[in-house]
Every structure is written in structure tokens, then in C-alpha cells.
Amino acid sequence: MSERYDLHCHSFFSDGTFSPKDLIVEAKRVGLKGLSITDHDTVCAYNEALFDFAEKKGVYLLVGIELSCVFDHKSVHVLGYGIDYKNESFLKYLQVVQRNRKKRNDQILQKLHDRKIKIDDSDFDVSEDRSFIIGRPHIAAAMIKKGYVSNMQEAFDLYLKDRACCYVEGNKSSVYEGIEQIQLAGGKAVLAHPHFYQKSIWISKLLSCPFDGVEGYYGKMLPIREQKWVQIGMERGWIVTGGSDFHGSIKPHIQLGCSWVGKEIIKALESKGKKALDSGSKTDIEE
Numbered sequence: 001m002s003e004r005y006d007l008h009c010h011s012f013f014s015d016g017t018f019s020p021k022d023l024i025v026e027a028k029r030v031g032l033k034g035l036s037i038t039d040h041d042t043v044c045a046y047n048e049a050l051f052d053f054a055e056k057k058g059v060y061l062l063v064g065i066e067l068s069c070v071f072d073h074k075s076v077h078v079l080g081y082g083i084d085y086k087n088e089s090f091l092k093y094l095q096v097v098q099r100n101r102k103k104r105n106d107q108i109l110q111k112l113h114d115r116k117i118k119i120d121d122s123d124f125d126v127s128e129d130r131s132f133i134i135g136r137p138h139i140a141a142a143m144i145k146k147g148y149v150s151n152m153q154e155a156f157d158l159y160l161k162d163r164a165c166c167y168v169e170g171n172k173s174s175v176y177e178g179i180e181q182i183q184l185a186g187g188k189a190v191l192a193h194p195h196f197y198q199k200s201i202w203i204s205k206l207l208s209c210p211f212d213g214v215e216g217y218y219g220k221m222l223p224i225r226e227q228k229w230v231q232i233g234m235e236r237g238w239i240v241t242g243g244s245d246f247h248g249s250i251k252p253h254i255q256l257g258c259s260w261v262g263k264e265i266i267k268a269l270e271s272k273g274k275k276a277l278d279s280g281s282k283t284d285i286e287e
């Protein structure tokens with residue numbers, strides 16, 4: 001069996017429910033050779049103790065992040081791999097991103113309040129010792145807990161999804177800035193889960209941004225939908241990454257390791273500079 005690496009999952013430092021150590025334990029349990037924890041807008045999961053823990057468990061750990069960006073008024077997630085998680089200017093950039101996120105969350109809560117849905121910071125299911133990134137899934141969970149909606153999807157569909165009545169875009173950084181910040185911190189910038197976008201002029205413009213890679217393999221996406229993106233990535237000489245987007249019990253239908261890539265992708269992500277990669281996909285695509 002080839003070595004499998006899941007390059008997209010979330011810990012409780014953003015909107016996952018597992019601790020970083022528990023993600024490593026779970027990775028081992030499901031037979032992964034390695035993983036990248038890609039929390040939204042934070043690298044808080046990473047420290048030397050975590051790398052020591054991963055090494056003891058025999059699990060390879062690649063530094064990762066998922067930045068919330070915007071391109072032409074549409075939300076785009078940019079994955080960053082192999083960044084220096086101690087890089088000062090990157091950490092400063094993240095502080096600004098986190099402040100803007102807090103402002104955006106407050107505006108969402110205000111809009112909910114205007115509709116008699118009363119949620120505040122004390123309703124979020126977080127403990128003091130975690131430096132949290134609060135996101136829409138936390139708001140949705142609080143709405144379920146207080147009985148305003150019956151499940152996560154209802155909260156998103158009725159109130160929180162992009163362009164719903166209580167959605168606020170907030171002051172997100174542009175895709176260009178996200179890519180640049182990742183690359184300046186020594187990382188590779190990868191367009192996350194492009195499968196959700198329809199063919200359009202918007203997507204053609206997005207694909208002209210200087211990404212190093214694209215997330216071709218994603219969660220439980222149908223292989224036929226993945227292949228299109230694997231091919232687009234390979235045509236551009238991009239690194240084709242993949243991962244589950246595991247969030248723990250917030251999205252119980254997604255298991256860690258349900259999507260993965262091989263070792264050659266790790267090597268490409270670790271390489272210095274804009275090195276293109278033309279192999280390593282799980283599916284053979286004719287050029």
C-alpha cells in the first residue's frame with residue numbers, strides 16, 4: 001500500500017473538534033503516513049512539542065493553513081503549505097486577518113440579533129486555554145444549542161451561507177495578498193476545493209493568480225469531478241494536492257484520510273521555489 005498523506009483538516013484551534021494531538025493519533029489509527037493541519041487563518045496548532053509528538057507516533061507533519069480570502073467579491077480559500085510558522089511578518093498578517101474576522105463575526109451577530117436571534121460570544125463552545133478562530137460553524141452550533149435552528153445546514157441555508165440574509169463578507173484579504181503572504185513565509189500557495197466553483201469568467205481570472213498548486217482531490221468528491229481539476233492543475237504545472245477537510249463531529253460524514261496524496265506531493269511542497277510537478281496523482285489522466 002502506498003504512503004497516504006491527508007493535507008487538509010481542522011483542529012479545535014479553528015472549527016474542528018479534535019486537538020492537534022488527537023488528529024495525529026487519528027491519522028495513525030486510520031493508517032495515514034502523514035498529515036497537514038490546515039486551520040482557518042491560524043498556525044496556532046504548530047509548536048515543537050507537536051512535532052515531537054508526531055515523530056514519536058511515526059506520523060509526518062507538514063505545516064499548513066487555510067486562509068480566508070476574497071476574489072472579485074467571492075470568498076476563496078487558499079491553502080498554504082510548508083510555511084515557517086514562526087515567521088514574524090506572517091504572524092502579524094494573521095493578527096490583522098483575525099481582527100477583521102472578529103469584526104465580521106460581530107456584524108453577523110448583529111444581523112441575527114435584528115432577526116431576534118440572540119447569540120453572543122459567551123454562547124460559543126470554546127474553552128479558555130484555546131486561542132480560537134471563531135467562524136460561522138461556531139455561530140451555527142450556538143444557534144442549534146439555543147433552539148433557533150435544528151441543524152447546521154439549516155443555519156447556513158437560512159442565515160449564514162454566502163449571500164444569505166445574515167452573511168457578512170468582512171474585510172478579507174485578496175487572493176493575491178494571501179498567496180504572497182504564504183510565499184513570503186516560505187510556503188506553497190494552493191487553491192482549495194475548486195470543485196465548488198462553476199465554470200465562468202470569474203474562475204478563469206482566478207486561475208491566472210500565481211498559485212503553486214490546486215487541491216485536486218477533496219473530501220468525498222466524485223472522482224469525475226476531481227479529475228477535471230487534477231487535469232487543470234497538471235496542465236499548468238501546478239502541484240496537485242488533496243485532503244479530507246476533516247472537521248471532527250462538526251461534519252461527521254467526513255472521515256480523516258478519506259482523501260489523500262502520495263509522497264511525491266510532499267516532496268514538491270517541501271521543495272524550494274516554484275518547482276512544478278507533473279506526477280503523483282492517484283488517477284491517470286491522458287494529456
Ligand code: AMP
Pocket residue numbers: 015040068134135136137152153156157161162
Ligand atoms: P468562515 O471562515 O467563518 O466564513 O466559515 C467558513 C466555514 O463554514 C467553512 O470552512 C465551512 O466549514 C463552513 N461553511 C461555509 N459555507 C457552508 C455551507 N453553505 N454549508 C455548510 N457549511 C458551510
Ligand code: ZN
Pocket residue numbers: 010015040247
Ligand atoms: Zn472549516
Ligand code: FE
Pocket residue numbers: 066077192193
Ligand atoms: Fe475551505
Ligand code: FE
Pocket residue numbers: 008009010066245
Ligand atoms: Fe477546510
